[in-house]
Amino acid sequence: MSVPGTWQFCVRLVRRQLLLAVRRPIEIGNPLLFFAMVVALFPLGLGPAPQMLGGFAPGVLWITALLSNLLTSDSVFRSDYDDGSLEQLLLAPQPLYWSVLAYIGAHWLTTGLLLAMVAPIFALMLNLPLAALGTLVTSLLLGTAVLSLLGGIGAALTVGLKRGGMLISLLILPLYMPVLIFGSAAVQAAVSGFPAGPYLATLGAMLCLAIALAPLAAAAGLRISIDA
């Protein structure tokens, strides 16, 4: 009967978001299909020479992952804003920082995590050396989490706008760039036989920073969006 504690409330929010995602599987499938289609465009545009494709593969995979994450970031708070759930969330006695983190975490579980899981298949399509697959998955796991957190800031700021899709891209693409640089560099290093550890460590550091700061910014953004 008592008010749920912060942790309990976060678990509840994550379960709710995951259930909503499972009930609308197209939302989970869309970014993955987008990823598959765009990756399939590159051999058509660049030519199917395996050697060349393998060289471009780290960049291609990372840019495509980034774009497919961008595609979904608008939806993190959108439906909750439309039906009034967001107002209720803002009035909840639990700290908004953790609630926002729960929303973004659920978003990552249904986008970034799945993307990192299927990425090796497309990496093989692009002739990425087998030795780099582990690094690709690790860098995507870390990197997409950062992308989801940054996307959450953009989503929170633009949720009050009717068509925030374009604006959110302009807002958060500059923030995505460091992640892209270190993510694709990690895979590139693994392809060339250099240690990828330093790049992955940098991505991990970015993730720590993003976990600490992004929910604060997103929470402030939500308060502004609801107030407007």
Add this chain to the structure above:
Amino acid sequence: MPSGPAGTPLLAAQSLCLARGGRELFRDLSFVVHPGQLWQIEGPNGAGKTSLIRILCGLARYGFTGQVQRAVPQLYLGHLPAVKALLTPRETLAWHVSGDGVYANDQIESALTRVGLFGYEDIPCHTLSAGQHRRVNLARLFLSRAPLWLLDEPFTAIDKAGVDELQSLLVAHVAAGGAVVLASHQALQVSCDVHFLNLGGSLA
């Protein structure tokens, strides 16, 4: 039963002023809501009823002057029902985003029965009507332990029997030491005193 500390105000508003689009909606609005009081905010469309409720509950934080002091947990029901089309009424209430209490299954069932949704507990909300969406949201009133209720047009899309039921619930809540502030055009037919806050003109 919900109750606030006797005598201490649940909500205090001090010299609230709000202007929108160059027009002053209200100025120097001060009032204190004590336990056991039912307040009705009146006024024509555009008088600032919703804006006032949003200021009182804390959703609006900028663009007005004055102070609001909330002493107790509150329950706010706005224009939007906060009901997800893909969730069932049971899930909506059990995992409500407002961070309400942890409710047992039978509490949720009895609340849904009280709002006339018996048999609809496990049906996705997108198959329910607009009025039933409102009723899912109103079921929170039967579950909540918050002493202070801030309700924005709670009677919208509710049928006559539902309005009667809701009014008696408000009376019961007030009698138990809670307080209600509601914005509505409808004349309340309740057995307790109603304090009016008229935004169209002077304070009554």
